[in-house]
Amino acid sequence: MTGIRVIGIETTQVKHAQRLMAEHRALIEQIARQAPLTEVLDGMARCIEDLAPQEVLASVLLADPDGQHLRHGAAPSLPGFYNEAIDGIATGEGVGSCGTAAHRRQPVIVTDITTDPFWTDFRDLADRAGLAACWSTPILARDGGLLGTFAMYHRTPRVPQDTDLALAAVFAGTAALAIERHHSEQARQAAEARAKAAHDELAKVVSSERHLRAEAERRAAAAAELTARMRTAAAAQAAMPHPEHCQLGGRPGCTAPAEIKIADSWGDAAWGCPDHVEEAIINVRSVFIASEELGGLAAYVNR
Structure with a gap:
């Protein structure tokens, strides 16, 4: 024997990627079987919080039909008072990370809430909640319409890495799929309700005519x-x-x-x-x- 060659493989990232794929597949299966939207979004937020290498608090806000306001969707780790305070915030330039991302239809990265002008009106609220950074990604429909925002909060000022941005993009797309599926189901149920109401009304008219x-x-x-x-x-x-x-x-x-x-x-x-x-x-x-x-x-x- 003339020598020995040792080949080392870093398995941490491989295992992390495998777990990410498994969790993502589970979310897609939930969407396919038409699980309630709140259940899907809550599960997605918890999945991201578990997969992130550093502490992160995930949040999903849902856009009103007119796209002018954002409503609470899921945020399992954020304080209740914080979720209540931002429920219904307007979309617009300078309205925190999420309001601005929704307005621009582009990701908005705030690495330090204490100094960023977008957070002037929400700085005290963020301080009470112990939040120091917020990266928000808009959730867009296939036709470009606004569905909501996906945010990743941090306890300390942080600059995102490429892996962070990739994770946000993947789950923003997953959230878009879940929300669009939910809207389609709501539209179907509303159409069925209208059809039933029209049928019932026609039956009443026919009965009245006979009478x-x-x-x-x-x-x-x-x-x-x-x-x-x-x-x-x-x-x-x-x-x-x-x-x-x-x-x-x-x-x-x-x-x-x-x-x-x-x-x-x-x-x-x-x-x-x-x-x-x-x-x-x-x-x-x-x-x-x-x-x-x-x-x-x-x-x-x-x-």
């Missing part, structure tokens, strides 16, 4: 029957001008006193009780009150 048609047919039949009764009563009045009992009760007859005289435009007249007279007035269009001793229609209405 009205049946009512119209019933009224037409009642009108025809009452008209026939009036003609029969008119023929009988030659012998008895004012009968004792109501003439409008139909085949069974009506034993109520004949109090009111009605007539139609063809000259047929009949005497009836108040109930049957009212039925005739409602169902036969040309019928009017002809009782002279009661003063006609006006007096009957007043009565």
Whole structure:
């Protein structure tokens, strides 16, 4: 044996890359099975915090539909008071790291919050939360629309390395996929709800139309029957001008006193009780009150 050659391989980065791929694959699977957006984003933030070589606090803010404000999405390690304070911040130049990144549609790297002008209005809040640096990356849809921001906070001032920027880009893309999938699902559910509402409304209209048609047919039949009764009563009045009992009760007859005289435009007249007279007035269009001793229609209405 003339010699020995030893080859050393740094496995830390390899293992780190393998773990990153495994975690990323798990997130994609969550998105594919349509896990709740909050669950996906929270898991993504925790994954980044676990994979980062130094302490990092991850945050995802979601853009309003108009793109003018950012809402809390996920930030498992940031203080609750901090999340509440920035929930709903406006997008715009100089509005912290995230508001500016959303406005510019470009990453914004703030390495020292205590001196950066973007954080003038939020410096005290960041100090209370123990935050010293914030790197924010916009989350963009495939058409370039704003979906939100992905931020990496640090306890001490820090300048990002290439690996940090690559990690942010990868997970910003993953967040975009999750958010777009969520928006698509919301749109689908809204469309289904509108379709169901339209179907239900159509069913109501059809039911109402059937009811009205049946009512119209019933009224037409009642009108025809009452008209026939009036003609029969008119023929009988030659012998008895004012009968004792109501003439409008139909085949069974009506034993109520004949109090009111009605007539139609063809000259047929009949005497009836108040109930049957009212039925005739409602169902036969040309019928009017002809009782002279009661003063006609006006007096009957007043009565």
